[in-house]
Amino acid sequence: MIPNNSISPILFDSSGTRFRQNWIRWAFGFFFLSVCLGLVMRSFHVVEIPYFEYRNILHTHSHLALLGWGYLMLIGGMVFGLVKEKDRVKDYKFLFLGTVIALLGMLFSFPFQGYGAVSISFSTLHVLLSYGFAYKLLRVIKSAKKTPATRLLRLSIWFMVISTFGLWALGPISSSLGRMHELYFMAIQWFLHFHLNGWFVLGVLGLILLHFEEKGFKIHWQAYQEWVLAISVALTFMLAVTWAAPQPIFFQINGLAVIIQLVAYFWILKSVFRLDQTDQLLGFARLLLLLALASLVAKAILQGLLVFPSIAVISYSIRMYVIGFLHLVLLGAMTMGVCALVIAKGWINAHSGTKLGWILLISAFVLTQLLLFVQGTLIWLKMGFLPEYNLWLFLASCLFPLSIAFLLAGLRSNEFSNQSISNPKVQLQERIKRETMKKTLIMSMGILGILLTSCGGGSGESTSTTESTPKNEVQADPKGIGEVTSVDLGTGIDASLAETGKAIVDMKCTACHQLNDKRLVGPGFQGVTNRRKPEWVMNMITNVDIMLDQDPIAQQLLEECLTRMPNQNISVQDARGILEFLRKNDEEKAGERDAATK
Template structure:
């Protein structure tokens, strides 16, 4: 039930406006860098890129997207939405500067070394700074009136803190149990789950409700509804548990959790949809909010389908579904939701050039989500790949950096339109700050480019040495033929072109989303040279008996430790596996100039 309340008083002073604008510019700057790195990742599927290490680009992209854009922008919305005293806002400046420093450290270390001493140090600094933000914001919430908005934001902040427990567990688990242990993967999923489903989703909903509360609307949301929402977020972590321990009881708990979550979401979303009819939001603010709510509804429906165990397994086995779901939360719910509130509050300009940017952003989001979920479904139905799928996905992804270029122009034009800044000295200072920001970001991108073009060989060595240090507590003698049905495979002196052609068709259909035909790692290792490193029996057992190989074969486990992505069972027949082997032999002959060296 929604009723009218007196409008809460607002405040305005130049230093806070300047701080807020700088905060937003930095968030959008990291967003721009993240989408550029994402575009580089997409290009790996389209053309061969020398020197670049895909895994390190992936780590940099994910950290900047989650922490540089999502975390920073949501945190800014909460700080400037909740904190009403000028002096209290200034208290956050050092935390903000430290966060920027930690993000720049991650930007310049992850491309070079992946997970290493420097990048982990900056990541740890970011976690500690987030605790500082959490402490100060929870203290503010304790001192103000408890409303549905502030209770949701408080809950989101606690889930943000809870998510970091997984990060602190990574070191002890990798040191004692190894990076191959199920707990290692579950701790990573712990962080992602509570970041996305707790911190981002509930934080965005809290900001939306806070905006409407300040416009004079009162939303009824009882304590038991808050508890039910909290329980649903906690119990839906069972989906990650089913990946490590696929027992019926865990699937049943996850099924119950998603049903509870659907009920909890319906209570909140019903109120927000009613608020949309209040005419408090217009133009792109209203459009972005509708898209954010539609993304949350789609997320809830998709998670609701996980009550069926067969679908639950597919949801984390098909990579396109995983990426599509992550983007649905980060680009759909978080980006559109927070941006809608920022536009409605006047923090982000709605100039014509900004509108063009949002049109391109929305187009890129809708098209890429459509391609990801469609291609994932085709793989599920064993119908192969869309024609030129990777090219069209790359082309659609080009809309993201283009859209942010226009949005940056809109942010710059907005700096002179804020009527709260009347002092000429402040105006001059505001002209200088965006220029400094722009030069800093250009410098950052230039250094990033130098690092990327110079770190191809070194990063691989670093990753391998790290794996060697952590992994083997005990030496297990690996069977060069692997584990499975294939004990002996006869290969001819030449290449069977018919067999190789049939194998290529299967590789194009089921393998190229994660593997390249060269020696560069994508999600999984490149195929080039595989017949020179592995016996034919090992290759075919890995194709047809992947689960057992990853659980028991030391060579397969080492690959999993390096790639950190479990290869799904594609249900490839024995005959099809022989065709894939023949195609790999032909590929090695063409690319490496040698084949079958492992048999000699």
């Protein structure tokens, strides 16, 4: 155990300001690492990266973004916003230190092993520490005056706890039913749904209302409206249920839920805009808050469209929409909202050192969201891809680490309010603290460099992203399951048919598959006609749901990729064009095609 007297001088001063500064610095540090990893993921569409496991980087990115940046900033806003007694703030120091250790453990384990013993241990530690935060904060809220803000914050904390039930369910489901079972994916969706729509959204709204209540504004929001909002969050989980069981009743419940949620959001946002309270904020604080509220409005409108079952299916079938929606909540509502509040409260000064950082952050968010939603809509309308879409998305994403670098530079230069410290001893301790964090971040960035050169031991065998040969493949029908029982390949490549297939692949497949042998979301296409019979390939395209449920090969691939291939409603004729393009791709890249038919 670390003695109190060795921690307190570094983390705390008499006012608790230093603890808050350190908290914010660590949160922005994890934000920087997460956007760097996100940039690496998007580079897969632009350049070929050897010895690199996309799935492991995806897990690292998502954990640092959700549990590092989002969680730390939101829980920190509640600690420093709700706990008024400065000496009581120190009660959270070990929870904070434990959380940082858990996040660093995930950073140094997920890139190399994905979900393994070490990474799962650190993730479990984070969950347990979050219960400690929840217990302490709920006690503070219980003793505080009951206001719309405190009721919302209490509700958001409970949704954070509820979201973790999905994580605890993963182990039993995986061991008893397997990772390809629908319940396994629904457990993941349980965590994401209640974490984003409950914990993040309601937590940010609660902090916004708390800030204005402290300024003397009266927020008129009745207790029953809190229950309506809670019910809407719970019932909108039906969207995830429709993905696994597309029954009309589940679509109807989800449609009712999003209508209820629109009403609940209207009540909250009306309370904010009615008094024109955003005029109390100036400069970047006001701009960021308006952008956060606009993101919430956009989220509510998008969810409102899900009353139509056809659009509900599209919302989780088109990957650009899924990513865009996640970023709308995490980067739009949560990030912009919390950053607006920390500027408004004087916890961060938006001076010259950070002004460019805020401008670049806003630009990166707006540009990437436009690209994602426009491209997703083009796919929906079957109009193909924007010219150089992946390159433009990569370039726009480059603004994220650049913006956070400017903000971190401002934080390291101590551009905080009320930070003037005249005691030389305290100045020395603060300088030691900054150097310690600097070294930790440099070591963390070193992980990214190591990943580009040595991830997987350099041989490429352990991180190969092509389809592995399942152990139970011999038990499967090599032609798969579906109406395609025989395919006439002809003597060569039909160039016209291959061109038709290429257009469909560009429109519907390249978001998850690459044309080389590297896995992106799904396995790379290179060599597929040498491993799989043409009938199996076409049945996988046209009869994907049955194949994933009954075909052993498809189930094994699902277990490896952990992402269920959506039903794109592709006809047999179009699937034949895709097969022809895959044959041509294998001939060009693998030097051989149709080996599975020999």
